Amino acid sequence: MTAIALHPGAERRSFDWIPILVGVLTMATTLVFLVYPLVCAIGGAFVPSGEPLALENLTLGNFERFLTSTSYKRAFWNSLVVGLTATSLATLLALPLAYAVARVDIPFRRAIVALAVLPLISPPFIGAYSWIILLGRNGLITRLVAHVFDVQLPSIYGPFGVITALALGYFPYVFLIVQGALAASDPYVEEAARMMGASRWRILRTITFPSVVPAIAAGMLIVFIKALGDFGVPSILGGEYQVLPTLIYFQIHGFFNLNAAAAIAMVNVALTVGALGVLAWVNRRRTFATITGVARASRRATGSGAKLAAGSYVAVVLLIALLPQITVVVSSFVERWSGNRIPLIWGFGNFARVLTNLNQPVINSLILGGTATLVCVVFGTVTAYYVSRKRFFGRWALDLTIMLPFVLPGLVVGVAYLVGFNDGWIVLTGTATILVLAYFTRRAAYIFRSVQAAVGQIDGKLEEASTLCGANWATTMRRIVVPLIAPAILAGAILVFATLLGEISVTILLFSAKWKTISIAIYEYVISDELHNASAMGTVAIVMTLVLVLGASRLVGRSMSEMFRSWG
Amino acid sequence: MNARSLRVGGLTKRFQLPSGDILAVDGVTFEVAEAEFFTMLGPSGCGKTTTLRMIAGLESPTSGTIVFAGQDYTRVDARHRNIGMVFQSYALFPHLPIFENVAYGLRVRGMAADDIQKRVTRILDLLGLGGLAERHPGGLSGGQQQRVSIARALVYEPGMLLLDEPLANLDAKLRVQMREEIRRIQRELGIMSLYVTHDQEEAMSVSDRIAVFNLGKLRQVGRAEEVYSTPATPFVADFIGKANFLEASPLGEGRFRLTNGTTVKPRLALGLPADEADVAGFDTVVMLRPERLRIDTAGGKVPCRILRRQFLGGIIRYSVEAEGAKLALTVDAPRDIAGTGEGAQAFLDFEERDAIAYASGR
Numbered sequence: 001m002t003a004i005a006l007h008p009g010a011e012r013r014s015f016d017w018i019p020i021l022v023g024v025l026t027m028a029t030t031l032v033f034l035v036y037p038l039v040c041a042i043g044g045a046f047v048p049s050g051e052p053l054a055l056e057n058l059t060l061g062n063f064e065r066f067l068t069s070t071s072y073k074r075a076f077w078n079s080l081v082v083g084l085t086a087t088s089l090a091t092l093l094a095l096p097l098a099y100a101v102a103r104v105d106i107p108f109r110r111a112i113v114a115l116a117v118l119p120l121i122s123p124p125f126i127g128a129y130s131w132i133i134l135l136g137r138n139g140l141i142t143r144l145v146a147h148v149f150d151v152q153l154p155s156i157y158g159p160f161g162v163i164t165a166l167a168l169g170y171f172p173y174v175f176l177i178v179q180g181a182l183a184a185s186d187p188y189v190e191e192a193a194r195m196m197g198a199s200r201w202r203i204l205r206t207i208t209f210p211s212v213v214p215a216i217a218a219g220m221l222i223v224f225i226k227a228l229g230d231f232g233v234p235s236i237l238g239g240e241y242q243v244l245p246t247l248i249y250f251q252i253h254g255f256f257n258l259n260a261a262a263a264i265a266m267v268n269v270a271l272t273v274g275a276l277g278v279l280a281w282v283n284r285r286r287t288f289a290t291i292t293g294v295a296r297a298s299r300r301a302t303g304s305g306a307k308l309a310a311g312s313y314v315a316v317v318l319l320i321a322l323l324p325q326i327t328v329v330v331s332s333f334v335e336r337w338s339g340n341r342i343p344l345i346w347g348f349g350n351f352a353r354v355l356t357n358l359n360q361p362v363i364n365s366l367i368l369g370g371t372a373t374l375v376c377v378v379f380g381t382v383t384a385y386y387v388s389r390k391r392f393f394g395r396w397a398l399d400l401t402i403m404l405p406f407v408l409p410g411l412v413v414g415v416a417y418l419v420g421f422n423d424g425w426i427v428l429t430g431t432a433t434i435l436v437l438a439y440f441t442r443r444a445a446y447i448f449r450s451v452q453a454a455v456g457q458i459d460g461k462l463e464e465a466s467t468l469c470g471a472n473w474a475t476t477m478r479r480i481v482v483p484l485i486a487p488a489i490l491a492g493a494i495l496v497f498a499t500l501l502g503e504i505s506v507t508i509l510l511f512s513a514k515w516k517t518i519s520i521a522i523y524e525y526v527i528s529d530e531l532h533n534a535s536a537m538g539t540v541a542i543v544m545t546l547v548l549v550l551g552a553s554r555l556v557g558r559s560m561s562e563m564f565r566s567w568g
Numbered sequence: 569m570n571a572r573s574l575r576v577g578g579l580t581k582r583f584q585l586p587s588g589d590i591l592a593v594d595g596v597t598f599e600v601a602e603a604e605f606f607t608m609l610g611p612s613g614c615g616k617t618t619t620l621r622m623i624a625g626l627e628s629p630t631s632g633t634i635v636f637a638g639q640d641y642t643r644v645d646a647r648h649r650n651i652g653m654v655f656q657s658y659a660l661f662p663h664l665p666i667f668e669n670v671a672y673g674l675r676v677r678g679m680a681a682d683d684i685q686k687r688v689t690r691i692l693d694l695l696g697l698g699g700l701a702e703r704h705p706g707g708l709s710g711g712q713q714q715r716v717s718i719a720r721a722l723v724y725e726p727g728m729l730l731l732d733e734p735l736a737n738l739d740a741k742l743r744v745q746m747r748e749e750i751r752r753i754q755r756e757l758g759i760m761s762l763y764v765t766h767d768q769e770e771a772m773s774v775s776d777r778i779a780v781f782n783l784g785k786l787r788q789v790g791r792a793e794e795v796y797s798t799p800a801t802p803f804v805a806d807f808i809g810k811a812n813f814l815e816a817s818p819l820g821e822g823r824f825r826l827t828n829g830t831t832v833k834p835r836l837a838l839g840l841p842a843d844e845a846d847v848a849g850f851d852t853v854v855m856l857r858p859e860r861l862r863i864d865t866a867g868g869k870v871p872c873r874i875l876r877r878q879f880l881g882g883i884i885r886y887s888v889e890a891e892g893a894k895l896a897l898t899v900d901a902p903r904d905i906a907g908t909g910e911g912a913q914a915f916l917d918f919e920e921r922d923a924i925a926y927a928s929g930r
């Protein structure tokens with residue numbers, strides 16, 4: 001038999017330079033856009049305002065204010081209180097919900113899980129100002145109650161409003177993670193306990209609950225970190241009640257005191273790191289692996305009493321949690337709301353006004369979000385592929401890039417970028433580039449994780465088979481690997497883009513007049529009390545993110561809830 | 569060996585792991601002739617798959633050479649070797665239909681579309697996959713996926729075909745059927761094939777020659793009959809078929825004394841010094857195949873007690889404890905013998921020409 005002429009003469013194996021390039025690129029990116037600004041910010045925190053970073057200027061003065069200044073002390077304790085209570089409230093809401101959905105045979109379970117993701121998709125500050133529409137001084141419910149019962153409701157502004165809005169905005173993290181763990185846990189273990197004569201309550205207490213403690217802890221940690229770093233909600237609902245992020249914003253916006261802001265940011269991060277430590281401790285004390293990978297789903301209660309109770313609870317929680325989104329959409333169609341209970345004039349006037357006069361923020365958001373998404377896709381895909389397939393020496397840098405933005409609140413990244421890129425080697429403040437880069441550091445992990453999971457699903461032998469068929473690296477990538485991970489890339493990209501549309505905590509520090517985004521526009525409307533315009537803009541953002549995320553979930557054949565669950 | 573043969577010389581692969589180095593393949597040397605079906609056999613971790621992957625170009629050898637058809641392949645990139653490979657997991661491209669999976673190697677070579685059509689159709693027909701061209705791999709049975717994988721590896725007429733445990737994921741019946749089919753196609757195309765398996769029956773049934781690996785070293789190469797009847801080491805004897813070992817001490821002149829005092833003169837003594845004077849003091853074993861042992865109630869070379877008797881249809885399998893030898897032996901007898909129930913006392917007997925003595929190294 002005659003061999004088909006392939007390559008005349010055997011060619012030498014070429015030097016494999018790609019892993020080295022990827023390693024160098026990853027490290028350079030991490031050093032310049034993450035480590036450098038962070039080091040600048042840390043350094044800045046130990047230098048008095050306006051002084052250059054030098055040995056003789058080092059001082060603890062910026063931290064001293066946490067002992068001397070009333071507003072600093074208050075902000076610190078408020079942050080801690082808000083973080084802990086919002087996390088507890090979110091957990092109290094989420095645990096029964098998770099149990100009801102995972103273990104009671106209630107109808108529409110898939111729809112419920114999908115709906116529960118909605119608060120995560122639309123930024124919580126959009127929810128925050130809808131509480132003003134409902135419960136503010138002139139709010140719908142406030143007025144209704146005042147009219148019917150002649151009672152003045154307590155103010156929504158302050159800790160009560162902040163905690164409620166944060167808990168309702170972030171509880172789905174606990175819900176999704178715990179529900180996933182409950183649904184996946186081995187049913188035979190509980191059956192074994194029942195065979196040994198344990199009561200239902202005893203099983204719940206001694207078997208079921210301990211087995212999901214790590215999941216609960218992980219969910220609570222995410223809520224705590226998110227609540228601690230949230231800027232939008234306390235700045236809208238906080239009023240005089242300051243927390244660390246609003247204090248940072250105040251230092252920068254009021255005094256442009258970057259050094260003070262950096263010090264506060266460090267304290268904020270210290271709290272987050274402390275929470276991570278607690279999680280690690282909880283998980284170390286309970287090290288049990290799931291012993292079996294049982295394909296069988298866990299049992300669900302089918303009694304009508306249990307179904308009714310669980311169903312009602314789920315309905316009530318979901319209604320309250322989604323009330324902000326519903327309110328925003330409804331109120332965006334209200335043109336005038338003079339006087340009484342019912343809105344008087346309905347129409348598209350808000351949209352017309354917002355979109356004709358202020359279409360620039362929408363365009364800006366699309367440009368900034370789109371560019372940042374593109375950068376994330378390239379970086380995230382290449383690194384995820386190489387982490388899964390090859391060993392390369394920049395591993396630590398990559399882990400840092402993936403983990404750090406998760407720990408750092410957006411406002412902290414914002415401060416670091418302000419400090420790092422305001423003067424010195426690279427000056428970027430006020431440009432679109434700084435926003436794109438900040439978005440990139442905050443979101444690259446989404447693509448990375450999505451693609452890493454997808455590459456993990458692909459048998460490495462596929463690439464070997466392609467090579468043995470005679471294909472070079474580029475052909476193997478183009479014809480085998482990329483088609484197989486394309487859905488994961490696209491889904492990750494859509495999630496990045498969608499969540500960037502509502503990004504406020506980084507944007508608020510780094511935007512310039514020319515590069516105002518949708519979220520900033522909404523924020524400014526809310527601050528200047530133009531709630532209907534804010535609602536119109538908010539509806540645009542909610543609808544855009546919803547459409548995008550639904551599209552993403554359809555593409556990968558995974559539900560939105562699974563995508564969010566994997567972030568924990 | 570002829571001009572189109574494969575010569576592997578001193579092939580060595582050292583893996584560097586954080587926990588220390590592992591010598592996965594240790595100085596392996598062999599030659600495979602054109603159109604030969606050559607099987608690398610051994611337990612898992614013996615280095616057979618690593619050897620195959622080095623021949624494929626998927627691993628680079630630490631040292632040693634791979635020469636195919638007179639050309640040094642040692643440092644040639646895998647994609648330039650013109651080798652077909654069948655993986656245990658099949659490694660079919662899940663997003664491409666069967667036709668495109670098979671056509672892949674031809675498209676990479678830039679072949680004209682109608683030539684591709686012709687070749688792919690021909691190879692699919694050869695493997696009985698004619699009607700499946702438009703289907704995707706996910707919709708195929710394990711056996712069908714395996715055929716596609718073979719078709720994909722053969723369609724560009726590679727210089728050799730490598731098969732890495734290709735039947736391991738199939739059920740027992742299909743395994744037997746597929747191995748016959750692989751052998752048929754290999755003969756029909758006359759392609760040199762290197763086959764990796766840990767299943768000695770599979771190896772013996774299809775191979776021209778078998779290479780037995782253990783702990784990274786090549787222990788023996790030969791036809792199935794040779795390897796079975798004259799295993800080079802106790803390991804090979806035990807791995808290929810069943811083997812019984814009786815402890816013995818060398819007496820010189822090819823004679824050995826068993827622990828019960830019986831003296832035997834086996835057909836061969838392997839691993840012992842050539843000089844008779846140095847033989848004394850060596851620990852040795854005498855190896856006997858179960859079907860070469862006889863059980864006799866009247867008398868024989870070694871007295872024994874029957875521990876277990878299993879009726880298996882064609883044969884009756886006895887587990888016995890030879891007195892003094894303190895070993896569990898297996899005896900395959902063609903028919904029942906009166907007075908050989910469990911617990912009975914009997915004798916083992918054998919022909920001296922069926923025994924082989926080894927330096928036991930224990």
